[in-house]
Amino acid sequence: MGAHGPAKGLTRWLTTTNHKDIGSMYLWFSFAMFLLGGSFAMIIRAELFQPGLQIVQPEFFNQMTTMHGLVMVFGAIMPAFVGLANWMIPLMIGAPDMALPRMNNWSFWILPPTFLLLASTLFMEGGGPNFGWTFYAPLSTTYAPPSVTFFIFAVHAMGISSIMGSINIIATIVNMRAPGMTYMKMPMFVWTWLITAFLLVAVMPVLAGAVTMMLMDIHFGTSFFNAAGGGDPVLFQHVFWFFGHPEVYIIILPAFGVVSEVIPTFSRKPLFGYDSMVYATASIAFLSFIVWAHHMYTVGLPIAGELFFMYATMLIAVPTAAKVFNWITTMFKGSITLETPMLFAIAKVFLFTVGGFSGLMLAIAPADFQYHDSYFVVAHFHYTMVAGAIFALSSAVYYWLPKWTGKMYNETMGKAHFWISFLGFNLTFFPQHFVGLAGMPRRIPDYNLMFADFNMMSSIGAFIYGTSQLLFLFNIVRTITHGKPVNSDKVWDGATTLEWTVPSPAPYHTFSTPPEVK
């Protein structure tokens, strides 16, 4: 290796084993999926702009809600964080690349054909998956359209990609840290990814199990989820949410990691309570395995089970709150500047906490009998996943783009993107709390007139939020093609982690010799 640079042309991207290349591919892929999933959302919100069916029929609407969820979760958010992991983990621990570079390539290249397949189900006979991204049986087994088999295949493929990627991440972090970088000296982004990767390795196979059981019920005459044969639809929900709850922590922990890098940098102050941040993250991960049935409070659980899950779920608020306090205390008595990455990070802490509050309300089982499957839940998870994860991703991109490209993005455009996103996001999702409490169920294409005003607001907000992402894209592309070179390799004067010690843009190969870590 060494002296020669990357291969030329398309071959470079198809065969690369370089973590920076692969990271970039993941990021571009995830952005494309973000726009795709966002288009599905626009169709949903366009239909919900007014009462009545104007744009799509209910069958297609159900496909849109399903695909929006699947694409955003598995195509946008997860690959984006994997992209960040690929780019940044080796740089942050002083390693030359990921532990398993060729497997890294495969992990990525599984994704584009898989999502092509998933998107193509929309054009198949009977339409695409229409049973919600949570695909409960028997709607997703006995009553599913023929494309369900392709859906199952796609889920398996995505799972394999995630598992391989996570194994890679763990192997890298465990074995390739520069000498002197003990576990308790690693940046929080690396810690959160280490823990996330363990969660992934543990629960993606469970998802694979769930869809395999579905496949067997559909094609091989088994009755896992069919009462007629002695099975139980509720078993599906248990298996799915055993995956599903850790999954939402998989989505948010890397976001926590990003914020734990950005806030100290722009506060020019070390992260407050590093040790407890590590323990809190680990406790959240552990607790995430024992709360799954809070998604199933109305399914008819025995009371002892219901109480257990309620208590365990409420308990997760404690380490999560500790993290929020730590971030804020990092800012307290710091020396703060509000460049775009910091704006997104602060907004993420603020809005994710709002989502955490609605989460606490949802945890209260008796109250959840009124909230469950209403727009109150939709509001909650969009506050945590969009304002939580996607704002963190935006923050990360602005933060690290100068390192990746050696060029500074347009700060004014960045701030504009932030404020428009902030406004659009809140306009979209805050009113959803209200209609949910007023009785509007989720996953419906049409609604009673009394819900109309807030729905119209929500749709306008969605349009605003969606449009601002095009501004984001424009800023990124313009930076790459016409951006002003950064003033210094360090870019941000408050930055302290290893990636800022290499040139900006980062050379194709970095840390071929491990750095000294004191």
Added chain:
Amino acid sequence: MYQQAKRLSKLALCPVLMLLSLLSTGAWATEGAPQRWQLNMTPGVTEVGAKIYDLHMFVFWVCVVVGILVFGVMFYSVFAYRKERHQEPATFHENTRVEIAWTIVPFLLLLVMAVPATKTLIEIYDTDDADLDVLVTGYQWKWKYEYINPNGDNVSFFSNLLTDKAEIANSEAKGSNYLIEVDEPLVLPVDKKVRFLVTANDVLHAWWVPALAVKRDAVPGFINEAWTKATETGVYRGQCAELCGRDHGFMPIVVNVVEEAEYQEWMAGKQAEAAELKALMSKEFTMDELVARGKTVYNRSCAACHGPAGEGGVGPAIAGSAIATGPTKGHLDVVVNGVPGSAMQAFGGQLNEVDLAAVVTYQRNGFGNNMGDMLQPIDIYKFKKGQ
């Protein structure tokens, strides 16, 4: 930049405070249906519902107070410690006492919330000693209600969305109970404990009536229990709360809570109806019986548009029609589902299976069509399910 942000956040605070005060006044009376600009759930008309509401508001206010404290510190820091004002950042990065404190205090707050939550949950689960049992079955896409009668036949009926397809398709103005009205509401006596046995016929559904504080999943092959005791008469509306396919958004629930006397009267009427229909549903009718009954149905429901002798009028002729002399499936489709965009309504939801079998048989054999085939009520039932 900072001045802008400061102004903007003050701007945001105003409506937030307004909303918060509105929420707390409980300004919304107990209504059976959602209200315009409704911000909050209501206590409803049950004791349990009131307890749920109180729990909800308690947790909400705890969140508001914590939020104000926490975000207060955060936004204060953004302004007080910005670089222009605070050049030298502090260097502290841990404080064990503070960290222990902010672990213990939230934990204690949670304990405080857990106590009333546990009590209310135990109450919700206590389905014993009900005055009345109702079996609620979710179908794609309607509800079936069956009153369990220990002394005789159960009264049961389907409850379908009443809203016209034309309103949904925006060719007619929408009524005020758009999408939350049904042809046959569930009628319950006031001040009586009613136990619901919830199940499903096909896929998962969920029965939700906010004013009664009941939501329970309907699982095919299993029953779930729930109960309510309404303390006020009135009409209470809800919707299906579990994705169940195409018309998940179009299978509402309407509960009519009435005085005991009115309930008894209604029940007596229903029992008479039920006895009649049950006998007919699984019966195998003869051609003559079907044609005779079909003629009555035709004259009542079809003749106005299709002519008393099937000669047509506003609607096309039945005599010699391609549909009535073509495959039964196509014929059934038109009668059951109507023809969207035309005046031909969907009679599937309006006529019972016996009448549908009779009228289609009559159309296929009368007016000189002489197809020779006949349909039994069970064939109609199967056709509807097959859609």
Added chain:
Amino acid sequence: MATANKNVAKTTGKLLVLSVAMFAFAMWVMPPLYNALCEVLGINGKTSGRYEVVESAVDTTRTVKVQFVAQNNEMMPWEFAPNTSQVEVHPGEPAQVTFYAKNTQSRFMVSQSIPSLVPSRAAEYFHKTECFCFNNQPLEAGAEADMPLRFIVDRDLPKDIHVITLSYTIFDVTEMAAKQESLAASN
């Protein structure tokens, strides 16, 4: 460099084993575990299999109302109803009721009735000594049957349970049964 590779291989190996183990857990441990827990803890309203009668005294101090509900699953056109919708029994006292079923179609069919009991915590105290739900019930076209259910409510039923509702959902398993038969025949 070589040790690093070896360590990486070790880590990778362990994680692969973990992921395979989790898949196996989901496929082969979770479903039976779910069923076992439901049965042992008597939750989920699933009543257990055949009960061997043990002589025990009858608790004459109280009665329990046992309700019977019958449901047809979609596409199951049989007539199916309890002949008695409700009985009052003493805990410990054997009782019997029958369910009426009629195959209203013009072809041979096989049914399976699936029981579900509420309140779920009563399920472990409801013992069926004989139940038509233990097996498939085949009926020729047009045939009807009165199918027996013999049961005992356990003496130890918690005193605060006064009503038990047992629901049967009848499913059409004609195809499933035919497949099983042909599998058995070919063996």
